[in-house]
Amino acid sequence: MSDRAGMQDAAPEQAAERLPALVVGAGPAGLMAAEALGAAGVPVVIAEALAAPARKFLMAGKSGLNLTKAELFEPFLAAYAEAGPRLRPMLEAFGPDEVCRWAEGLGQPVFAGSTGRVFPTAMKASPLLRAWLGRLAGQGAQLRRRWRWAGWDQDTSVFETPEGPRRVAAGVTILAFGGASWARLGSTGAWAGPLIQAGLPLAPFAPANVGLKVDWSGPMARHFGLPVKGVALRAGAGPWHRGEFVISARGLEGGGIYALSRPLRDGAPLVADLLPDRTPDWVADRLSRPRGKASLSNHLRKALGLDPARLALLMEFGRPLPEGPALAARIKALPIAHAGPRSIDEAISTAGGLMWEALDPDLMLTARPGTFAAGEMLDWEAPTGGYLLTACLATGRWAGQAAVRRLAR
Template sequence: MNEAVEALVIGAGPAGLMAAEALGAAGCKVLVAEARPSPARKFLMAGKSGLNLTRAQPFEEFVATYAEAAPSLRPMLAAFGPEQVRAWAEGLDQPLFAGSTGRVFPKAMKASPLLRAWLRRLGGQGVQMRTRWRWMGWDGTAVLFDTPQGARRVQAGVTVLALGGASWARLGSDGHWAGVLAAAGVPLAPFQPANVGLRVDWSAPMAKVFGQPVKGVALRAGGGAWHRGEFVISARGLEGGGIYALSRPVREGALLLADLMPDWSTDKIAARLSRPRGKASLTNHLRKALRLDPARLALVMEFGRPLPEGPVDLAARLKALPIRHAGPRPLDEAISTAGGVRWDAVDDALMLRERPATYLAGEMLDWEAPTGGYLLTACFATGQWAGRAAAARCRAGRVGG
């Protein structure tokens, strides 16, 4: 069956919905096609532990977080960055607050109220939603879908692809689109896990601390700066924000170090360790002299042995404990992905050079950033940018590529 639409958005995650909003606000008739039974599943899952929308941070510092993708993303973030994200959410009657680290959350601490308000606004713009519509590529100028009612062909004046990355396949981001675009001649960078835990082959004694958080530590990878961050010891390895923030350098082979006592100098630690320990084991001496909790003490025993005998050398080991691991967890377990459509595959409007009137947004593009509001903000910004560019083409002539 065939149908024709003015504007087609494929993917109902944050980038796709933002593109649909920009198109709808411009008066274009929009159809959103989503492969899963409901929209924004990954967005909802991310919001279960508190929806970190963006970050209150000086703009230049914010943009620099995107590393080599920063020059490409800069104009999009300037147009729809942290301040605009906050105004947009508050315009949906979702009051926000900024935590001590600058992370910005809805006061409701959930994604569902924001999503419901957003979908109501889109409905008021006349945006239509089709779920269980899986994009299969093109046949000439027609966009192909596999649906519960069989194959569908859609002729669209403009199309925005916002199909996500290649992690959390059960929520819709399975990266299946990469093969379709590669076959169409679109240059791609390989997918890699970002914001992901580490695999560790633990010794048997570590089982007693599985599930315990590690707090009050600092981490560093390679020659980077030390940064504070918590993580959790799990049966599968190490998980949590402190680890995720260093995903890229660790993935690229940098040595991961932990400062288990960042508020204490090496000299202070050595002085405490120089106290007589009597008949106490070294483990008990560490626990009593330094007040190390079971989780940090277990890490010392796992990664620090053979432990140096002298207090100065032992203190230095605690200040730069090498964390041995077997690499990142699998791609599908990552919060986000690096890789995707290369920037030279799109023009300044995010339109595919190989397919005019087709725009890209969100994690499909080759950029990565740590958690902490950066991921969602760039998805919103690229969705808004692509949607506005598509809307301009739609208004100018309602013609397809």
């Protein structure tokens, strides 16, 4: 029986290739780690499991690449919840301002929208990625495609490649596998098995920034695709949150829902205020006006200004509708019945992953000196809005610079 950590089958017998630096994973964290190594003159090999790098990054850019969030640092850090203290030094070193300067240094000017979200002017990921890969190539980085990491054989990394199994021994290794969602784009979470076999602590994966499943009634079909605006949401006893979302055939999805993923995932009830800018008394007064021959739906629409999307939600989740002040109260706190979060593979990101206790302040594995970890594979989560990408870039840079220092020693 093999005693090789993380490997079920015997590793190949050919000699291991020896490299100064190895980065496993060509997503944002891995590429930033490679850039930090290359900037210090360290030759680096980037091993990517897919045929093309940064597939999830490119997919995110199809609807406008949200690079970061322009806001004061403390509110920005608060988005990472209990992982904030761990991430603080990394985000202080490479936060929103630094992300903007980095993108502009690659020839991609940026702008901040009305909500503070920062985008490249091109509104795409592909021009930025092309420039980034060009910079890495100029630094001497080598990208190896379809190299799938299979675990460790003592001090070497073992890969499944188109040419057969290969082993690599590197002076420093940076693992940047990503999370466990969107498997078709490379984030399969398959790396967790070898890490667990090697005795490293992992928190279970869970969907983050994910839509909710809803078993709609038949009449809701005509509303599928409608955006819901002008609504505030609350999960359990948490604060009210303003954000848009969409009624889809499978449920509710969009930033307003994603921001509450964590408490909803933990079972908190969801409530919507359909008129967050109006008081209950104002709503009750408007509802008390004579409606004549108008149907209740038309009365609600005309008296309160409810658009079709909000009216549809009220009819779906509020029936049987009460009368008088009780109806006003329901409009101000409408219970949203749902069947829980969508599957983990449909989530934009994942919670869980490699636990912080396995790492030193440099993001190096204490059980495997010289091996670092970065990006979404670490145990943190944050809402969409630029937080995810910024932390991936910051942790990748941090690990890369720490690897440079280790090589220098």
